[in-house]
Amino acid sequence: MFKVNDNYLKLPGSYLFSTIGKKVREYKAANPDRSVISLGIGDVTQPLAPAIIEALHGAVDEMAAAETFHGYAPDLGYEFLRNAIAKNDYADRGCEIAADEIFVSDGAKCDSGNIQEIFSVDNKIAVCDPVYPVYVDTNVMAGRTGTYDAKTGTWSDVIYMPCTAENGFAPELPKETPDIIYLCFPNNPTGSTITKDQLQMWVDYANKVGAVIIYDAAYEAYISEENVPHSIYECVGARTCAIELKSFSKNAGFTGTRLGYTVIPKDLKSGDVMLHSLWARRHGTKYNGAPYIVQKAGEAVYSPEGKKQLAGQVGYYMNNAKTILTGLKEMGYTVSGGVNAPYIWLKTPAGMTSWEFFDVLLEKANVVGTPGSGFGPSGEGYFRLTAFGTYESTVEALERIRKI
Amino acid sequence: MFKVNDNYLKLPGSYLFSTIGKKVREYKAANPDRSVISLGIGDVTQPLAPAIIEALHGAVDEMAAAETFHGYAPDLGYEFLRNAIAKNDYADRGCEIAADEIFVSDGAKCDSGNIQEIFSVDNKIAVCDPVYPVYVDTNVMAGRTGTYDAKTGTWSDVIYMPCTAENGFAPELPKETPDIIYLCFPNNPTGSTITKDQLQMWVDYANKVGAVIIYDAAYEAYISEENVPHSIYECVGARTCAIELKSFSKNAGFTGTRLGYTVIPKDLKSGDVMLHSLWARRHGTKYNGAPYIVQKAGEAVYSPEGKKQLAGQVGYYMNNAKTILTGLKEMGYTVSGGVNAPYIWLKTPAGMTSWEFFDVLLEKANVVGTPGSGFGPSGEGYFRLTAFGTYESTVEALERIRKI
Numbered sequence: 001m002f003k004v005n006d007n008y009l010k011l012p013g014s015y016l017f018s019t020i021g022k023k024v025r026e027y028k029a030a031n032p033d034r035s036v037i038s039l040g041i042g043d044v045t046q047p048l049a050p051a052i053i054e055a056l057h058g059a060v061d062e063m064a065a066a067e068t069f070h071g072y073a074p075d076l077g078y079e080f081l082r083n084a085i086a087k088n089d090y091a092d093r094g095c096e097i098a099a100d101e102i103f104v105s106d107g108a109k110c111d112s113g114n115i116q117e118i119f120s121v122d123n124k125i126a127v128c129d130p131v132y133p134v135y136v137d138t139n140v141m142a143g144r145t146g147t148y149d150a151k152t153g154t155w156s157d158v159i160y161m162p163c164t165a166e167n168g169f170a171p172e173l174p175k176e177t178p179d180i181i182y183l184c185f186p187n188n189p190t191g192s193t194i195t196k197d198q199l200q201m202w203v204d205y206a207n208k209v210g211a212v213i214i215y216d217a218a219y220e221a222y223i224s225e226e227n228v229p230h231s232i233y234e235c236v237g238a239r240t241c242a243i244e245l246k247s248f249s250k251n252a253g254f255t256g257t258r259l260g261y262t263v264i265p266k267d268l269k270s271g272d273v274m275l276h277s278l279w280a281r282r283h284g285t286k287y288n289g290a291p292y293i294v295q296k297a298g299e300a301v302y303s304p305e306g307k308k309q310l311a312g313q314v315g316y317y318m319n320n321a322k323t324i325l326t327g328l329k330e331m332g333y334t335v336s337g338g339v340n341a342p343y344i345w346l347k348t349p350a351g352m353t354s355w356e357f358f359d360v361l362l363e364k365a366n367v368v369g370t371p372g373s374g375f376g377p378s379g380e381g382y383f384r385l386t387a388f389g390t391y392e393s394t395v396e397a398l399e400r401i402r403k404i
Numbered sequence: 405m406f407k408v409n410d411n412y413l414k415l416p417g418s419y420l421f422s423t424i425g426k427k428v429r430e431y432k433a434a435n436p437d438r439s440v441i442s443l444g445i446g447d448v449t450q451p452l453a454p455a456i457i458e459a460l461h462g463a464v465d466e467m468a469a470a471e472t473f474h475g476y477a478p479d480l481g482y483e484f485l486r487n488a489i490a491k492n493d494y495a496d497r498g499c500e501i502a503a504d505e506i507f508v509s510d511g512a513k514c515d516s517g518n519i520q521e522i523f524s525v526d527n528k529i530a531v532c533d534p535v536y537p538v539y540v541d542t543n544v545m546a547g548r549t550g551t552y553d554a555k556t557g558t559w560s561d562v563i564y565m566p567c568t569a570e571n572g573f574a575p576e577l578p579k580e581t582p583d584i585i586y587l588c589f590p591n592n593p594t595g596s597t598i599t600k601d602q603l604q605m606w607v608d609y610a611n612k613v614g615a616v617i618i619y620d621a622a623y624e625a626y627i628s629e630e631n632v633p634h635s636i637y638e639c640v641g642a643r644t645c646a647i648e649l650k651s652f653s654k655n656a657g658f659t660g661t662r663l664g665y666t667v668i669p670k671d672l673k674s675g676d677v678m679l680h681s682l683w684a685r686r687h688g689t690k691y692n693g694a695p696y697i698v699q700k701a702g703e704a705v706y707s708p709e710g711k712k713q714l715a716g717q718v719g720y721y722m723n724n725a726k727t728i729l730t731g732l733k734e735m736g737y738t739v740s741g742g743v744n745a746p747y748i749w750l751k752t753p754a755g756m757t758s759w760e761f762f763d764v765l766l767e768k769a770n771v772v773g774t775p776g777s778g779f780g781p782s783g784e785g786y787f788r789l790t791a792f793g794t795y796e797s798t799v800e801a802l803e804r805i806r807k808i
Contacts, residue, residue: 001614002583003524004674008682015688018479043475053468056697060460063452063661066794071447071659075422106510106662106692113690117545120407137689141521179406210405255475256696257467258510270408278412284419285541286517288510291698292660293460390470 007143012150016133016374017041023358024368037397039324039385040368042188042343044253045393046316048297049309052252055300059293073289075280077104077261081295084302085261089246095233101265101276103283104298106290108218108247108260113138114286115214115243115262118278119180126159126178128171130189130372130379132216135182153377162378163190169336169345170194173201177209183232184216186223189375189384190345191321191337196229203232206241212268212275213242218260221251221314223340239265243275250342250388252301252310259290259298317342320394321387327398342387345372357383365400411547416554420537420778421445427762428772441801443728443789444772446592446747448657449797450720452701453713456656459704463697477693479684481508481665485699488706489665493650499637505669505680507687508702510694512622512651512664517542518690519618519647519666522682523584530563530582532575534593534776534783536620539586557781566782567594573740573749574598577605581613587636588620590627593779593788594749595741600633607636610645616672616679617646622664625655625718627744643669647679654746654792656705656714663694663702721746724798725791731802746791749776761787769804 013019020040028036048056062068076082082099090097105111113134116125121144127135136158139145146157154160159178161171169192171183183202186193206213215232223230232242244263248254264276290298300306321338328335334347348357354371361367361383372382389397417423424444432440452460466472480486486503494501509515517538520529525548531539540562543549550561558564563582565575573596575587587606590597610617619636627634636646648667652658668680694702704710725742732739738751752761758775765771765787776786793801 002527002616002674004677004679004682005522005524008522008685009677011685015685018688041476045470045473045475047470047473048467050468053464056464056467057461060457060464063460064454064457066449066451069449069451069657069660071449071657072445073660106695109692110690118409118412120409123406134689141686141689212406253473253475256473256477256693258692258695270406273408273413275408278408281412281415281419282545284422285538285545286514288513288662289660291510291662291695293697294695 005141007141010148011137011140012148015137016370020368020370024362027362034366036362036366036368037389037393037400038368039389039394039397040370042386042388043255044250044388045390046253046313048253048257049306049313051300051303051306051309052297055296056293059296063293070292073292073295075284075289076100077102077289078292078295081298084299088302090231090233093230093234095231096239097233097263097265101263103262103264103279104290104295105260105262105287106258107249108216108245109134111245111260111262112214112216114282115245115279116142116144116180118275118282119212123179124157124159125180125182126161126174127182127376128163128184128187129160129377130163130375130382131182132184132188133375153373160376160378163187163192164378165336168192170198173205178211181206181211181213182216183213184218185229186219186341188219188341189343189370189372189379191341191343192345193223193228193340195227196234199229199232200235203235203238203241207237211241215242215244217244218247219250219341220246221310222318222342224318225340228340233263239267241268243268248298248301251314253313254297257294257297259294316391317387320389320391323391323394324385324387324398327402331402338387344385344387346383346385348381348383354380354383360404361401364404365397367397367400409545411545414552415541415544416552419541420774424772424774428766431766438770440766440770440772441793441797441804442772443793443798443801444774446790446792447659448654448792449794450657450717452657452661453710453717455704455707455710455713456701459700460697463700467697474696477696477699479688479693480504481506481693482696482699485702488703492706494635494637497634497638499635500643501637501667501669505667507666507668507683508694508699509664509666509691510662511653512620512649513538515649515664515666516618516620518686519649519683520546520548520584522679522686527583528561528563529584529586530565530578531586531780532567532588532591533564533781534567534779534786535586536588536592537779557777564780564782567591567596568782569740572596574602577609582615585610585615585617586620587617588622589633590623590745592623592745593747593774593776593783595745595747596749597627597632597744599631600638603633603636604639607639607642607645611641615645619646619648621648622651623654623745624650625714626722626746628722629744632744637667643671645672647672652702652705655718657717661698661701663698720795721791724793724795727795727798728789728791728802731806735806742791748789748791750787750789752785752787758784758787764808765805768808769801771801771804
């Protein structure tokens with residue numbers, strides 16, 4: 001008689017964004033006359049840039065002729081894309097990352113969920129609190145997190161690193177030594193970030209205790225301030241302790257086009273075993289590459305026209321962020337983020353819980369955001385809004401919130 | 405100090421097709437003047453059909469305008485595609501599968517590798533021997549297979565079901581009771597298949613012993629004979645014991661476009677737990693959907709023009725299969741498959757091992773095939789050729805083999 005993976009049954013509730021989606025669908029069904037504005041899930045709204053559209057059409061035409069047709073992609077991704085990434089995202093920033101240390105994938109969510117597979121089940125993870133739910137949930141599914149305490153919303157075998165107003169939403173080194181440390185800067189959900197010196201401290205710590213940092217740099221394109229690292233490989237020693245995850249979703253609007261990559265330096269080893277080899281094996285065995293046409297679109301992200309157009313797109317969203325930040329401050333909300341990240345993190349008013357504020361916002365303003373408690377216990381009493389709406393809907397959402 | 409997943413280290417050698425790719429690259433580098441014909445990895449060569457190209461261009465145009473732009477896809481896939489699948493692949497064949505029992509993905513390789521995650525590590529798997537390596541390798545990575553015996557090429561905790569000339573390449577019910585049974589018909593690599601009555605026997609057996617059948621129907625489009633099931637759901641009782649995997653790679657040439665789906669009926673349960681819920685949770689947590697433009701391409705596979713064009717494409721490859729089958733028979737080879745599948749399975753001549761024949765074929769005929777032993781111990785002494793080349797290269801390959 002077959003048995004299921006019991007770890008799945010330990011997961012409380014459904015995946016955060018599925019829950020939100022369901023609530024919104026139900027509200028819309030019950031109130032078909034209301035127009036609901038979503039500043040919730042972090043999905044982009046601007047169309048793909050012209051340079052990307054052109055690359056896509058060109059690649060589709062290639063697929064139409066036998067001479068230029070592309071079947072199975074190389075395991076790690078096409079060289080044209082890995083070379084463009086190595087040059088633009090690393091060499092140009094003074095980071096030493098070779099093209100064959102880059103694994104192209106269909107997105108950072110998949111990679112951030114799958115990466116834990118190459119580690120032992122005995123390893124202990126440390127996460128920021130609040131945190132992108134995928135890191136913890138995928139470790140729950142793998143049986144790495146112990147038991148769940150519904151009262152505190154925490155797992156017995158996970159090291160939580162609170163990120164609150166008190167520490168400027170920057171995690172402190174944990175008291176207990178972790179094996180795997182998940183870091184995300186600019187941060188989802190708080191929109192905060194850390195300086196290069198602060199990140200160097202984490203790299204030094206990881207090398208000292210023999211931990212691996214899984215560094216999620218999905219929001220790197222939104223950095224506007226100096227001295228904020230765009231990659232963990234800007235830090236000395238990161239090649240021996242860090243894996244970096246990158247996405248094309250937010251810098252190029254690929255949420256529905258699907259492309260990302262993971263960097264594993266060949267210097268990152270456990271004894272003689274390169275983590276690079278293990279991930280290569282996983283890619284070769286369980287994955288078949290991102291579509292050729294999408295990889296060509298990814299290449300266009302690094303073309304001169306692509307870069308220019310996407311800088312405009314990021315600027316558009318960051319203007320939304322500024323609008324939300326300024327507007328909420330005027331209304332008296334306590335807010336942070338929104339300067340180096342497309343996320344605004346606000347304190348719920350009048351001691352409301354995160355989900356109470358979610359309901360108020362949905363019902364009274366018809367605006368959807370994300371409850372901070374969905375990201376972890378220290379997110380309780382906070383709420384995330386995203387800058388990924390249109391400018392018009394962002395302004396309209398703020399007007400509605402003002403009227404609550 | 406972090407530790408790696410030791411199970412990865414138990415895997416002997418690299419993924420089969422990575423090994424072949426490396427051997428071929430090395431041969432080409434050493435012999436730049438030789439033109440090598442690949443009838444190896446099973447990659448298609450015909451361009452995408454016009455109806456699919458048209459759908460792709462149309463979808464790309466949609467991504468270029470804010471009004472028609474598509475961000476994150478629904479967790480299970482777009483309804484337009486799930487509805488097309490439910491109607492064409494199931495309802496039209498008299499199978500009772502609802503659209504919301506279909507999970508759209510980026511391919512059957514990923515799904516066939518990931519599906520084991522929702523089962524307990526204690527479950528015992530049964531596989532045909534020879535078999536598509538992904539089934540076993542991914543269970544090795546999960547720690548479900550025991551220890552490897554290099555002498556026999558088998559894992560201590562895997563039930564092997566030999567498929568040889570003696571049993572017509574159709575597996576017999578195993579003596580030991582498995583929890584999870586992997587079946588693939590039409591079969592990769594042997595190109596054989598089984599009748600509906602034979603498959604019904606497996607469904608009845610699985611229901612009797614409480615096993616789950618993971619049914620890989622990736623080659624269903626190549627079925628040319630009557631009484632060969634296109635789906636396991638043609639069998640009575642399959643809704644309570646079977647998961648079906650399907651690919652767009654071979655019927656529509658999507659090897660480099662990436663699309664597939666998995667069916668999990670809601671009646672398939674362990675106690676109160678629906679496997680459907682677990683897979684939905686996995687999709688929601690570790691996956692972000694296939695690209696919108698690719699799902700639109702998938703929809704076009706089911707349009708009247710798409711169906712007509714793809715029937716032509718399948719016919720083209722099956723003509724290659726016939727050419728190989730006939731040619732090899734004339735040369736005195738013992739061959740099977742190639743009637744309901746794009747694979748031809750041949751006995752290596754003169755008692756050569758599979759890899760010896762691989763080397764002879766590569767060096768003397770400059771033709772690449774796949775060694776049967778790469779698919780499991782009972783594949784030793786056999787060799788797989790695919791019908792996915794162009795007609796011209798297929799004819800040329802046969803001429804070269806004739807001259808060995």
